[in-house]
Amino acid sequence: xxxFKIQIKAGTPAVFxxxxxxxxxxxxxxxxxxxxxxxxPAPSAANPTGWLDYQxxxxxxxxxxxxxxxxxxxxxxxxxxxxxxxxxxKVVPVKSKTKKGPYGGKTKKGAFGRKTKKGAFGGKTKKGAxxxxTKKGPYGxxxx
Amino acid sequence: MLxxxxxxxxxxxxxxxxxxxxxxxxxxxxxxxxQYAIAATSGLAITSxxxxxALKTWAQQVAAPCPPGxxxxxxxxxxxSSSTKTLQAVLKILDEKRTYLAPPNDGAAGxxxxxxxxxxxxxxxxxxxxxxxWPTTTGVPSPAPTLRARVGxxxxxxxxxxxxxKNFPGTLDVAENxxxxxxxxxxxxGGTSVNTYPGDPSFEKPPNCFxxxxxxxxxxxxxxxxxxxxxxxxxxxxxxAPRGTDGKPTVNEQNVKPIFDxxxxxxxxxxxxxxxxxxxxxxxxxxxxLLIAYDxxxxxxxxPGTLPHDQQLWVQNVNEMAHxxxxxxxxxAFPNCFNIPVWNGQKTSMGQAPGTHWYHGHKHxxxxxxxxxxxAGALIIEGDYDDKLNPFITKQRVLVLQQIGAVxxxxxxxxGQKAFNTDLVYVNGQYTPVMQMNPNEMQLWxxxxxxxxxxxxxxxxxxxxxxxxxxxxxxxxxxxxxxALTNAAFKVPAQSTPPFGSLAPGNRIDLLVLAxxxxxxxxxxxxxxxxxxxxxxxxxxxxxxxxxMPFPTQAQFPAMPGFxxxxxxxDVKIRRELRFKSTADPTVAPAMGRGTNAPFPxxxxxxxxxQFDEGTIDHTMHxxxxxxxxxxxxxxxxxxxxxxxxxxxxxxxxxxxKSPNPVKLxxxxxxxxxxxxxxxxxxxxxxxxxxxxxxxxxxCHILGHEDRGMMQLVQxxxxxxxxxxx
Numbered sequence: 001x002x003x004f005k006i007q008i009k010a011g012t013p014a015v016f017x018x019x020x021x022x023x024x025x026x027x028x029x030x031x032x033x034x035x036x037x038x039x040x041p042a043p044s045a046a047n048p049t050g051w052l053d054y055q056x057x058x059x060x061x062x063x064x065x066x067x068x069x070x071x072x073x074x075x076x077x078x079x080x081x082x083x084x085x086x087x088x089x090k091v092v093p094v095k096s097k098t099k100k101g102p103y104g105g106k107t108k109k110g111a112f113g114r115k116t117k118k119g120a121f122g123g124k125t126k127k128g129a130x131x132x133x134t135k136k137g138p139y140g141x142x143x144x
Numbered sequence: 145m146l147x148x149x150x151x152x153x154x155x156x157x158x159x160x161x162x163x164x165x166x167x168x169x170x171x172x173x174x175x176x177x178x179q180y181a182i183a184a185t186s187g188l189a190i191t192s193x194x195x196x197x198a199l200k201t202w203a204q205q206v207a208a209p210c211p212p213g214x215x216x217x218x219x220x221x222x223x224x225s226s227s228t229k230t231l232q233a234v235l236k237i238l239d240e241k242r243t244y245l246a247p248p249n250d251g252a253a254g255x256x257x258x259x260x261x262x263x264x265x266x267x268x269x270x271x272x273x274x275x276x277x278w279p280t281t282t283g284v285p286s287p288a289p290t291l292r293a294r295v296g297x298x299x300x301x302x303x304x305x306x307x308x309x310k311n312f313p314g315t316l317d318v319a320e321n322x323x324x325x326x327x328x329x330x331x332x333x334g335g336t337s338v339n340t341y342p343g344d345p346s347f348e349k350p351p352n353c354f355x356x357x358x359x360x361x362x363x364x365x366x367x368x369x370x371x372x373x374x375x376x377x378x379x380x381x382x383x384x385a386p387r388g389t390d391g392k393p394t395v396n397e398q399n400v401k402p403i404f405d406x407x408x409x410x411x412x413x414x415x416x417x418x419x420x421x422x423x424x425x426x427x428x429x430x431x432x433x434l435l436i437a438y439d440x441x442x443x444x445x446x447x448p449g450t451l452p453h454d455q456q457l458w459v460q461n462v463n464e465m466a467h468x469x470x471x472x473x474x475x476x477a478f479p480n481c482f483n484i485p486v487w488n489g490q491k492t493s494m495g496q497a498p499g500t501h502w503y504h505g506h507k508h509x510x511x512x513x514x515x516x517x518x519x520a521g522a523l524i525i526e527g528d529y530d531d532k533l534n535p536f537i538t539k540q541r542v543l544v545l546q547q548i549g550a551v552x553x554x555x556x557x558x559x560g561q562k563a564f565n566t567d568l569v570y571v572n573g574q575y576t577p578v579m580q581m582n583p584n585e586m587q588l589w590x591x592x593x594x595x596x597x598x599x600x601x602x603x604x605x606x607x608x609x610x611x612x613x614x615x616x617x618x619x620x621x622x623x624x625x626x627x628a629l630t631n632a633a634f635k636v637p638a639q640s641t642p643p644f645g646s647l648a649p650g651n652r653i654d655l656l657v658l659a660x661x662x663x664x665x666x667x668x669x670x671x672x673x674x675x676x677x678x679x680x681x682x683x684x685x686x687x688x689x690x691x692x693m694p695f696p697t698q699a700q701f702p703a704m705p706g707f708x709x710x711x712x713x714x715d716v717k718i719r720r721e722l723r724f725k726s727t728a729d730p731t732v733a734p735a736m737g738r739g740t741n742a743p744f745p746x747x748x749x750x751x752x753x754x755q756f757d758e759g760t761i762d763h764t765m766h767x768x769x770x771x772x773x774x775x776x777x778x779x780x781x782x783x784x785x786x787x788x789x790x791x792x793x794x795x796x797x798x799x800x801x802k803s804p805n806p807v808k809l810x811x812x813x814x815x816x817x818x819x820x821x822x823x824x825x826x827x828x829x830x831x832x833x834x835x836x837x838x839x840x841x842x843x844c845h846i847l848g849h850e851d852r853g854m855m856q857l858v859q860x861x862x863x864x865x866x867x868x869x870x
Contacts (some may be wrong), residue, residue, distance in 0.1 A: 001246055002205075003261035003550045005311065024205050026249055026557045028261075028328070030313040038446060043335035050337055051329055054446030063327035064313035065337065066557035069249075073333035091333075094248070097208040098255055 003028040003064065006087065008056070010035040013085045020088035025069035029089060031062040040080040041087065048080040055081060067091050207248045210256035213576040213677060219286075219522070219542055220278035222270045224293040230412075231293040234397050235268040236304045237360055237384075237505075237519065239311050244285050244548045245575050247566045253673075256568070256575075261550025262311040263517040264358070266505075271302075271397075279573070286573035287544040287594065288521025291503065293484060295496050295527040299364075300408040301480040302400060306393045307358045307384040315357045315510075324350035326357070328555040341555050343743030352755045352853030354552060357510035359383045362480050363788070364523055365650065366501030366617040366817055368494055371789050371840035373416030373470060374407065375482040378506040378788070378841060383457075385476030386434065395434070395476025403427045404479040411481035420465045434475040435461065484525060485835065487707045492768050494707040494834050497791065497815070498527025499617030500590040500652040502544070508756070508855070512596045512847035516549040516567070520594035529619045532702035533588055536693065537656065540588045541579070545647075545675075546570045547595035552848065558744055569598055571676045578677045581659035582686060586693035588613070589655045593647045596847040599782075599820070600647040600670045607666040608678060611695060614654035615646060618791055618815035621704045627695035630658075648784040650818035650845035658692055710812050711793055711830040715770035720763065722773065724821055724844060724854065725750050726780025747780060748853070749844065755853025756843075762856035763842075765833040766863040774828045777821035783854065784845035785827075786818040789838075792831035799825045818845055833860045 006029060007017045014035050023029060033039055033056040040055035041062070042048045056062045067075075071093040079085035224231035242263045245256040266288035269277040279286035293299055315326050325348050329337040342348035361380040369375045385393035406424050407417070417423050423431075439456040441448060453459060461471035487495025501523040505514035522542045534540075549567045571577055581587065589610075593600050609630045613620055646653050647670075659680045660666070666678045682688055726747040748755070752762070765771065773792070775785050793813035798806035799822035806826075813830075821827055843855035 001261075001549065001551050001556055002259040003313075005262065028313075028551050028556070032310045034310075040446075043331075043337075050335065051331060053327065057443035057446050057448040059310075060443045060448070061310055061312065061314050063329075064551075064555065065329045065331045066340070066551075066555070068330050068332035068557045070333070075331065075335050077335075094257060095206045096248075097206055098252070 001026055001028070003030070005029075006031045006041075008033045008035050008039045013082055014039060014079070016041075016085070016087035020074075020090045022090045022092060023067055024094050025067055025071045025091060027091075028064045028066045030064040031056055033058055033060055033062075038081060039085070041077045042080045043075070043077055045078060045080055045083055051077070205257055205259075207252075207255050207257045210245065210254055210575065213578045214574060216577040216579040216676060217572050217574060219290045219544065219572055220276070220280070221290040221292050221524075221542075222268060222278075223291075224297045224299075225272070228298075229294070229296065230298040230300060231291060232271050232300050233268050233289070233291060234271055234274075234302045234304065235266050235288065235362070236306050237264055238267050239264045239307050240282060242283055242285060242550070244550075244570075245568055246549065247568060251566055259550065263550050264307055264312075264360075264514060265518045266521060268521075281573075284573065285518050285546065285548045285570055287518060287546060288503070290522040290524060290542050290544075292524040292526065295484050295498050295525060296486045298412050298483050299481065300411065301362065302397055302404055303362055303382065303478045303480055304393070304395065304397060304400075305358075305360060305382045305384045305476060305478075306396075307360075308387070309358050309384050312358055315355060325353035325355050326555060330557045338558065338742040338744075340558050340742075340744055343745060347743065347745040347748075348852065349755065351509055351758055352851070353509060354513060354555065354848075354851055355509040356381070356507060357513045359510065360505040360507050360514060360519070361478070362503055363506035364480075364482075364501065364503050365786075365788075366497075366499070366523070366652070366791075367482070367525075368485060368496045368789060368791070368835065369482040370416060370836045370838055372836075372838035373418050374411065374479055375416065376788060376840070377470075379472055379839065380478065381457075381473050381507055382478045383438065383473065383475045386437070393476065400477045400479075403430075404477075407479045408481055411479075412483070414483065416481075418470055419468060420461070420471050422470075431474055432458065435473060438475060487705060489706065492834060494790070494832070495705065496525055496527075497618040497705070497708060498525050498529045499614050499619060500542075500592060500654055501525060501617040502592045502594060502652065504594065508758075509851050512851050513552050515594060515596040515847055516547060516552060518546055518548060518573070520544065520546060520592075522590065522592050524590065525617070528705070529614070529702045532700070533613065533656070533696065536696045536700075537586045537588045538582075538693075540590060543571055543589055543591045543676075544573075545591065545593050545595055545600055546573070547598045554746055554848065567598070569595060569600060569670075569673075569675065576674050576676055578665075578679050580683065581657075581678050581680050582682050582689060583659055583661050583663060583680055584689035584692045585659045586695070587657050587659075589657050590652065591647065591655065592652045593649055595649050597649055599649065600675065602647060602653075602675070603669045603672065605666065605668060607660045607662070607664070607680075608668070609658040609660075610655040612646070612653055612655055613701075614652075615814050616652050616791065616817045618708060618817075619654075619702060619704070620814065621708075621812035622698045622701040623812060624814060625698060625701045627656075627697065630695070648782070648818065648820040648845065649847070650784050650786050651816075656695055658695070661692065704812070708815060711770060711832060713772070713830070715832075716772045716830065718765070718769060718771045720771060720773045721776065722785075722842075722856075723752055723776045723778050724780070724783040724785070725753070725778040726783075726849070728780075746852075749780065749783075749849040751842075751844075751854055751856050756855040756857070758857070760857065761839065761859045763858040765858065765860050767837050767860055768832070768834055768863070770830065770832045772828065772830055774826050775819075775821050776826045777823050780823075781846060781849075782820040782823050783849065784818050784820045785842065786845045787831075787842040787858070788817075788840040789836060789860075790831055790833055791815045791817045792819075792829040794819055794827050794829050796828035797822065797825070798827070799823075801825075836860065837862050 038055040043050040071091045075089040222233045246259040268289040278289040325342040328341040330340045331337045385395035435458040457473040464471045484496045504520035547567045728747040729745040839859045843850040
């Protein structure tokens with residue numbers, strides 16, 4: 001759930017930066033207009049309010065859009081007011097180091113890797129979370 | 145020396161903003177950051193100096209096992225001067241790109257995904273030492289600096305709003321961009337979209353929706369001070385300062401100082417501005433100019449120019465002046481000031497309870513996001529409580545718990561909202577950090593739940609021994625403190641039971657904590673989840689403690705201040721009932737908490753059947769009145785009820801999940817200022833509206849509920865007059 005800014009930089013044509021923007025499913029994006037004229041990112045000229053209800057006035061910012069799964073996909077957009085200004089948002093899947101699912105692969109070894117087999121804090125777990133003392137209960141009945 | 149000078153010069157956020165498009169990680173200290181900046185500005189080839197992440201404009205997100213915690217950081221404290229008895233602080237609302245850990249979309253436990261986003265935060269320093277600024281790291285979450293004063297001290301805070309509005313989606317005040325509420329359209333493959341917030345047609349009604357998140361004010365939660373003027377006044381709205389041609393805020397600590405010094409001087413003698421004309425003329429003139437300039441330039445429906453008359457801030461200020469009220473809107477800065485009251489010994493009065501309090505942004509419509517961004521800090525008020533307990537401990541620990549996120553759940557994509565309520569809980573800006581304690585050492589932990597929505601019901605510890613000493617910044621009566629109850633469930637109602645207990649959002653607890661004799665790691669968990677780890681290991685720099693430090697006995701425990709004696713039922717003249725309710729859309733899908741059909745309406749949160757109405761005072765109380773309130777929960781979460789200014793005593797609880805009958809609580813009753821109303825049940829409390837007249841609020845401390853309408857306006861009025869009628 002990151003949130004990314006795309007700057008609209010003045011020029012002829014004005015440019016979107018970064019372009020393309022790479023994001024992940026469920027991330028959010030908005031545009032900040034640094035130009036002295038208005039701009040209006042939209043999925044197509046025929047659908048100006050597809051993403052933003054209003055043009056972005058100079059020196060101001062847009063509302064946000066969020067990116068639904070499933071990834072990957074690419075969103076192409078244009079500026080309704082200046083159709084030669086185009087941009088792309090690439091939505092890519094989040095990579096996972098938990099290949100067999102949230103608890104598969106490496107996670108099976110524990111959230112902290114191999115060490116968890118011995119216990120998150122080393123071999124002591126086999127004796128009890130806090131070493132041999134826990135069996136006796138370091139504070140007697142308090143640990144029961 | 146050079147570095148010292150640089151740090152001193154870098155108290156502004158401007159540099160952070162300018163450089164914040166560089167990816168920053170937790171390991172980037174402020175010092176390193178400045179070194180990079182020096183190189184950049186001096187024209188050096190910096191590629192070889194930059195950490196690897198800074199070389200990429202885009203860093204790949206990887207869902208991986210959550211990293212092990214790092215050593216717990218201590219939040220910098222700004223303390224009152226022992227000579228002037230005054231706490232002076234400059235607090236700046238800044239913003240920067242921050243990286244934080246979030247749960248994966250499937251919610252898998254133990255898996256973390258690094259997220260990034262521009263986030264607002266509170267930086268601060270003591271004006272006596274301007275080079276010593278908090279936070280000391282960049283690019284990662286952090287709470288605001290801890291403020292520490294003593295009962296009887298003065299508090300003088302220069303609040304500066306230096307948020308760069310261009311770093312956030314449009315979210316400014318009254319309908320800027322033509323949108324009263326923040327907006328989110330969920331876009332999927334192919335580019336088609338659904339308006340998921342506030343819906344089309346909108347399921348939200350301004351002002352009860354997320355909006356204006358770059359504007360703010362400060363609430364001093366737990367303080368017993370005036371709700372008016374420049375004290376604990378949450379009806380204010382401080383907009384970000386405009387920026388000059390150099391890109392820097394035009395309102396800053398240097399140019400407000402001469403004016404604020406006048407205001408603070410008057411405040412020290414008990415004078416508060418209550419009317420526009422009470423402000424120094426220079427402040428009136430400056431603020432009027434800034435507000436009118438804003439009204440003439442703010443975009444409206446995408447067009448720059450003059451806002452419609454009814455949306456203009458200066459017009460609203462003029463309207464309030466006409467009604468003899470202190471205008472609400474200011475730009476760039478505000479002087480917060482109050483004197484921490486000492487009890488005068490009268491039964492009709494209270495003093496400030498010394499204890500663990502906190503402060504945070506409290507502008508309606510933006511409290512949730514501001515706290516999710518991290519805009520909260522501890523406010524420690526010392527007194528006899530500390531004097532009596534300090535001899536039994538080696539140190540006090542301030543632990544600020546925050547649920548960190550750059551985007552609120554309701555503004556995420558429809559799918560992203562499945563992660564609702566699962567944002568991770570940080571401790572002092574760190575996820576699952578490791579606290580060091582020496583064997584046999586006793587500490588006082590002051591824990592603040594500054595999460596915007598998460599309860600943190602602590603589990604019974606193993607190895608560590610702890611005893612609760614205070615709730616919500618008010619010490620226990622000595623008879624409620626019992627060292628023999630170490631680690632036992634806290635005495636009702638100060639108990640920690642999921643889903644809400646003594647650490648619902650907004651609650652604070654103090655614990656005396658004894659480390660075991662045996663070195664090793666000891667986990668502190670809530671609901672089975674790791675909050676942080678205590679690593680018991682001898683610090684070789686200090687003398688080992690041969691045997692467990694003793695808990696104070698009941699006789700050694702600080703005596704209850706006189707004003708915190710139990711309220712008497714016999715003094716009650718007025719009884720009120722308030723009913724909190726969340727009403728879900730009929731198509732609600734429990735996993736999402738929202739309707740299943742576009743625009744996926746979320747539940748509506750009401751008190752007494754209606755949302756916050758900014759034109760209505762819901763309850764009016766006489767100054768000095770003792771009242772009995774019963775707070776019902778007719779549906780939804782265990783809404784944490786919070787009322788400003790005066791604490792209350794919970795005397796009866798009905799929680800149908802635990803008992804078929806209401807439970808009358810034994811005396812002496814515990815004081816609270818925030819209490820989770822059991823689902824389907826109620827709690828009954830006694831309170832007194834003493835010392836301060838004025839207008840303030842009560843609300844649910846799940847702040848997304850508050851922002852969206854679960855709030856009421858209350859007013860305390862005097863029942864005395866100078867009129868004669870003979």
